[in-house]
Amino acid sequence: MPFSGEPIVQITNASIFQEDKTVLNDVNLSVEKGEFVYLIGRTGSGKSSLLKTLYCDIPLHMGNIKVAGFDIDKIKRKEIPLLRRKLGIVFQDFQLLQDRSVAENIYFVMKATGWKDKSKMKSRLSNVLMRVGLGAVATKMPHQLSGGEQQRVVIARALVNEPSILIADEPTGNLDPEVSDGIFKTFEEINKSGTAVLMATHDFKIIENYPKRTLRCEKGSVFDSAATPA
Template identity: 40%
Template structure:
């Protein structure tokens, strides 16, 4: 599904942030990306999201060499990718409900009544059922993070990328959100979660990708993701996002 071959990335004339990165992500696989601050985790996620192009090397995604795509072709690929950013990137002028509904409205496959039903259920499941009409500036960091996660998963993307997705929530909510990622992966979504939290990494399971000094030191280890013990079961695909 995704293949990096000898990928390097530098900004301007500086040293490479990523050097000779090679790996393959199989369809439906689950990976936990670890490494210290400055290792290049966020840059690697930006390359996966097609927000950045590599300085060198090849990136194959969904059957295409995306390094050769014209800019006008990128939006169609990005719609197949859900992203949870560290800085949330919510639209401040829109309510929580409208932020989460946006990917489904852009896709245009569902009537508004069904979209609102799916979004309300998912936001209730992440503990924001009473904050549907709140706008991001009035939400706490943890609440904004949950809105961002709901927006990323609502359309069941082919690829889900999450950058420190539980960094602003309490342990109970972190476990609940982790369950959401695990269950979405079980339904076929290829998932990459970047985290400093080794406890979270262990609870997720999956294969480990370790970055250090811009180089990928390890790929693999671990099998499929285990269920997260004691975490509430998230809404099933038929119940939100049309999957």
């Protein structure tokens, strides 16, 4: 599938750190608008640290990263919430508020990102839940849902602000294969609507069944999996 225009993610000569340890050196890569890219590698290879750097959970000390129009190496603390409104972030461990309903979990993100009109919030809630196939769970608590349903709520929450890119860190890591397949198809549908997806995964069955461009973290570097690390 051809892509054109400015990349949604552009990384140039970046070093990625985890605390005071360099985990990736001289990273150069891009993700085009509307592209779907896998990020693979062993545990500890730097996948999660790279993703966290993209949404400023880990600071960038060396190199240049541009994400959704923001220069991560120059970004000010007050601008980070503005960046994250353009991103959808999906975690392996869901990170849902267990004492709040599905609707309240999603409203929490809306309020934190500037939503105020209650009628628009209600409409958007219905829209994102329908989009992930969960139109009837708004009043349920997270513990009343299966793992797959909870992950769909996380995806719905990530879609609230119509992000330019979804960043997903092992989104099927805690799910069985059949459920994982359904979750992945949800990501594909989101991608087909124009949202880029950058997904870290160990799920090689998914990669085999749904081949996409694949980046590998290995030996302190990131490279296209078709290439050979230096």
